[in-house]
Amino acid sequence: CPWLIFYSITVRIGHSLNEAEKNHVTSRRESVLECLKRHEIHCSLVKMPNIALVASGGSERAMLGLLGSLLALFQDDLLDCVLYLAGLSGSTWCMVSLYKEPNWSSKLEKVKEDIQNKLGGNISFKEKCKKLKRYYREKDNFSLTDFWAVLYITMIVKEIDEQTFSDLRSKQSTKDPYPIYTVIDKQSHEDKLDADTFVEITPHETGYSIPGAFVDTSSFGSQFDQGAQIKDQPEMDMMFLQGELKQHISWSSVYFVDIVIRGVRKASLISYFLMLIRRKGPIMFCNHSLNIGNRIWENIAKCIELVVCWVWGTTYNFLHNMTAAEVSPSVCGETIRQYVDAGIAINSPFLPLLRRERHIDLIVSLDFSENDPFESLTETAKMCKRLHIDFPEVPKMSKEEKSAPKDFYVFEGHNAPAVIHIPLFNIVNCDDKGNPNMNAHKCPYSSDLIEELLEKAGLNIKNNKRSLLTEIKKIIQRKQSHICSFC
Template sequence: MDVLIRQDLCDEEKGYIQKRLQVVGDCLRSHGIVCKPDEVPRVALLGSGGGERAHISFLGVLRQLGQDNLLDCFLYMAGVSGSTWAMSSLYADAHWSKNAKVTTSSVLKSISEGEDMDFSEGVQWLRKRYEEGDLSLSDAWGVMTCVIKGVPLETRTLSDEGSRDRDGANPYPLYSAIDRAFFDKDKAKRKELWFELSPHEAGFTEPGAFVKTSLLKQDFEGGRVKYSLKRKPMDMVQLQGICGNVFGDEKQNQKHILDWIKKSLLPRSQGEAAPLSGVLKIVMALVELVECHHNMDHCHTVLAKLKSVLGEDYGKFSTTLLELDHEMWTDMDDQKRKQHMENIFEELIGSAEEWGQELNNLNNKLTDVWWVIKHILPLFNEWQSGNVANFLYQINEPKVPEEMCKEDTMHLIDAGLFLNSPYPSVLREARDVDIIVSFDFSEDAPFKSLEGAWHYAAANQRAFPDIDFKALNPESDCPKSFYVFEEEGKPTVIHIPLFNIKNGKDEATIKQDWREYATFQMTYRGKKKIDHLADLAAENVNRDGILKEIRKAAERRKAKH
């Protein structure tokens, strides 16, 4: 079968890890920690979610780890959401960690000075996804991620990294997502939820169902690839759209995508000839209709505007709009209003060839905007995200729950909605991790992700140190910068909150930093603001504390042999 059911690691990861352990051993030796090859501690570096705040903070952390000659102490690097944005840019360089200060500084500079990506470039990428047949909102968000980062589209594939990074130069990268179908309120009991992606393999950590990353987008049936439709491997644009979409916050993601459309539309519209202005008003009204669908009163105002700009013939473009009057709207509840609004939107998109025919003949940026209006805006009604062919479709395997095999498409979304730090991937027994160094950039309480990891480990029989969270609660408003949790026979967990008593000095300053760097405050462009956040995060790198725990882990490994 092309689908593999097992808890062991793939041969390619094992080979990479053996080479990486040699690099780690050499680095530890430079710090006075001498280990035999089978005694080298396995240390994992974790970056949490947190949007652009996590993106910039993780870059600041990695820059400082490089300056302190600590990066090569890490065997794995795993990210969720905003931290994956940093990873995706850095791993474009096959040897980035060898000169981390230069590479991270270059990425930080691109954020502060980055210009908006060419709109047409983004639309061309979306058109290709549409032609493959599984376009979703995550793809639009992947394009938006590059806009936020101030970089061109990152179209290299994740599987390409697996074929060229053979010397163990960088920590082995692990990206994280979850399957929306299994995301529910009873999170801790869902064993099938977590989905990880590496350069070599992708799949569910439980029940241990994996495929080669290069095959991830292909159609499957019964555990085998169907080659009737050959798709290109997942590129980093789509990966970022999946790993960092935070589609649990519908309003925020919608706002940024719609703002991007409006920004691309309005400057052009101001210079268009008069006959086109009415059509552009209709287009803008459609964007506004999607934008305000949570506000039913405003929706009615937009519908009235549509009637006006469509003219006397508006009824032939939308029968629902023709039948709708103020009295009917007033008598309906919000659910019926929402349905009417969606019907009108769909009818106007369906009749766009008639009322928007002038746009179809334009060979410029406006035609790209028009394509987005027709193909991306309708996705907001369906709220489809993370569409990927389900490689477990109709597989007959006792270890795979039947409910995972029913649909031919799965929907991968931001893992931060379940657990905002990628603990599940490094807690796999086969990875045999000794130390987890977790930099937490979450906006929630400073121990929420840590507690979520503790619950996940308990529910899924993963080794994890016992933690007294009641004792930690008094420190929630003003946490320390470095926590160590250890228990014999279990991996040591080092937990590092972003804003703390060390870099924030007091509770008032910590609260001010959180207000200044809110999760959905995009896009950061000021160099001073970006540098300040990266520097604050860098202050949290406790070189001596990390090396102390590595020495202890090395002694434990030595005692086993």
């Protein structure tokens, strides 16, 4: 198309890391090396292990669990050993708060206090409606994710965060671990396209981790054709990111529509709308509602339509009409895609860290799951086997082990990164009582419960400091042996 010459090609197809990530990681590795030396672990940059910390989903429990774990790592002078920090779903709520603060990893106790103070606040319904109206007015692809972000996420994080990744790039410090947020392509997941399922969002690029197809994060959501950006959309802000990263995709989540309804308290009109939706269908219902003259009811009408059609995470497809050898043609053929909570597929963000170009040697897995604390591991192992990606084998765990796990597991495999797995609730920090039933969906938590969660998560790190350092030493010894074998 001749008109494409007016636009620069912004989609990148390839497996290499973008230059900004390379530069960040190169600088961060110096901090890791110094941290190891403080623990009397001496090695060169060549033999130094690349360590990634991955945090599972679990709503507010995951948010606070990650915060408590990071705080303990900071207090034990282990946080600077971490090169990458990856999260999905609820754990990313913590990450979003952290990375707003430049050089947060050197002042985590203060950042923790700021987050706790924020959690004690509140967002007025008027503020939420104002933000919702802005999303509705400015975006082509308005979906349930916008509602979810504004009406539910704000109940937990107590903040409407309008900063974008472009805003945060200037604050990003190479003294902090490099962040990776994870979502999934909903259609690819439903079509069982494993390679095209996991999508990573970093401060610099967003894209499909395994096949290698990326776009600048500031342009993620804009409209593309044949690799060229043809229409701008508002850059994704942190509020929307948190909504996209956490959705309970079940009919129980329809309760957040009731939040809107109770907020405006006009039950008779609600009954009238519900009668209309049964008679006219969602689209005609929404069109009819526009004649009422009240903008809030237009939003409510759109909300109910989206619930009926169950439309989440709608975003322009940056791969539209492209040919990418390792990406399924069905992905490239669509104008829009739906990007949703990655916990729907696997509740821990291992896949982005398994890109070979990131050269990860050790993954510390923090699991905040509500039920089986090993499910994310076993599902990752199965997917990696299908995709021919090296990952340790995970033995089948007994029912007893799942209900009362230990606080520290190590899984190893040939050519695969070692994985340390730490369930949040275990027989050590819960005194043989197991999970104290901190339900992920009973949010927001009280101040007492927040403190308890922070303490439980921190104990898992403090109780295993020596074991963590032992595993790091083993990685260095293996790298040394591998290098010597080629001498």
